[in-house]
Amino acid sequence: MSDVRLGEVLNVYHGWAFPSKGCKDAELDSEPRLIRIGDFARDRSSRFEPERVQAYVAEYPRKFRLGAGDLLVAMTCQTADGEILGYPMVVPDDGRLYLHNQRIGRIEVDDTRLDERFAYYIFKTNDLNRQLYLSASGSKILHTAPDRIQACRIWLPLLDEQRRIASVLGALDDLIETNRKLMAGLAEAQLASFRRGWDGVQRRRLEEVATITMGQSPPGDTYNEDGEGVAFYQGVRDFGWRFPSRRIWTTKPTRLADRGDILVAVRAPVGELNIATEKTALGRGVGGLRAVGRQATLFQALQADTALWDIHLGTGTVFAAINKAGMAALSVPWIDDDSLESALSTMDSIISALDEEVVVLTKTRDELLPLLMSGRVRAKEI
Numbered sequence: 001m002s003d004v005r006l007g008e009v010l011n012v013y014h015g016w017a018f019p020s021k022g023c024k025d026a027e028l029d030s031e032p033r034l035i036r037i038g039d040f041a042r043d044r045s046s047r048f049e050p051e052r053v054q055a056y057v058a059e060y061p062r063k064f065r066l067g068a069g070d071l072l073v074a075m076t077c078q079t080a081d082g083e084i085l086g087y088p089m090v091v092p093d094d095g096r097l098y099l100h101n102q103r104i105g106r107i108e109v110d111d112t113r114l115d116e117r118f119a120y121y122i123f124k125t126n127d128l129n130r131q132l133y134l135s136a137s138g139s140k141i142l143h144t145a146p147d148r149i150q151a152c153r154i155w156l157p158l159l160d161e162q163r164r165i166a167s168v169l170g171a172l173d174d175l176i177e178t179n180r181k182l183m184a185g186l187a188e189a190q191l192a193s194f195r196r197g198w199d200g201v202q203r204r205r206l207e208e209v210a211t212i213t214m215g216q217s218p219p220g221d222t223y224n225e226d227g228e229g230v231a232f233y234q235g236v237r238d239f240g241w242r243f244p245s246r247r248i249w250t251t252k253p254t255r256l257a258d259r260g261d262i263l264v265a266v267r268a269p270v271g272e273l274n275i276a277t278e279k280t281a282l283g284r285g286v287g288g289l290r291a292v293g294r295q296a297t298l299f300q301a302l303q304a305d306t307a308l309w310d311i312h313l314g315t316g317t318v319f320a321a322i323n324k325a326g327m328a329a330l331s332v333p334w335i336d337d338d339s340l341e342s343a344l345s346t347m348d349s350i351i352s353a354l355d356e357e358v359v360v361l362t363k364t365r366d367e368l369l370p371l372l373m374s375g376r377v378r379a380k381e382i
Helices: 116-122 126-135 146-151 159-197 295-304 324-329 338-374
Strands: 002-005 010-013 023-025 033-035 054-056 071-074 088-090 098-100 104-109 153-156 203-205 210-214 230-233 262-265 273-275 280-282 286-291 331-333
Touching: 010 146, 033 054, 071 116, 104 116, 116 159, 116 338, 126 146, 126 153, 126 338, 159 295, 159 338, 210 324, 262 295, 273 295, 280 286, 286 295, 295 331, 295 338
Parallel strands: 033 098, 230 280
Antiparallel strands: 002 153, 010 104, 023 054, 071 088, 071 104, 203 331, 210 286, 262 273, 262 286
């Protein structure tokens, strides 16, 4: 292995500042789509995960068209710890045209010295993220730049070893992605089943079908990152696709949700949902719901009506919010059907098992990553 400057083996290119007048919500697959910083997946995976897909319909320089499989990195982070600075994403191979937006770097490697898949894993290391954090500009919003990225130093093995490392880590990522696709397919089937079964008329007030617990933040001096006490969720920062990720714990919880309870964001973005995987402390930005008999049905009911939360999206003095009275009064689509509840619950169990596999695979990959990338473990030894 040799100690090299990244600029010796790759180049980083700026995106273009696409004028807002040409931006619109994407409607057609044929419309060019902008990739933005907010499209990087919350779980720091390589997936393209937009909350709101934007198209660009005005003129633009053609050199900012992206190709499927292009490697991109985040050059801005809106948190002071810089957690996504330099984090990678791969342009989807889905037949759509994507555009290279500002504050995102596009990576081109010297393939005589650097394997592109290995380069992707370089950008996933904490070491590189730390180097970018230390050289970043800004205080609350951190920025890096192509020259700062290229100035970072890495340990670079020979090409054959790079390919073996990328193959090992890539195999784990492929298994993770397979599980995620299965979970997404099951989730689509669940929602479709509920919508087919709903007559479009029957509704129930939320307080009639669920127990509602509004969060309350514990004392600040009880928080820790060492796993002491119970997992604590203050808002959607730790929400995942369906299950939250543990980051903060508290030794003195004040409001609790049990395993299987629905977690609801009660501050912007109001109405985002997750499911608790264990006994959980609820902060002020989260509420907990326990159905009276039909938990799986309730989770789908809260998603089936896309306008359910709209009235609460601007009711806070500064941010959108919903209080307990507002939660209680929500008129949710409802189905009293034992067979539907059984089918939805079975799919919930499968999704939960698949997610547990993802957690194990992700932990394995993340433990191997620094060992392989530093040379402390050789790929041929695995």
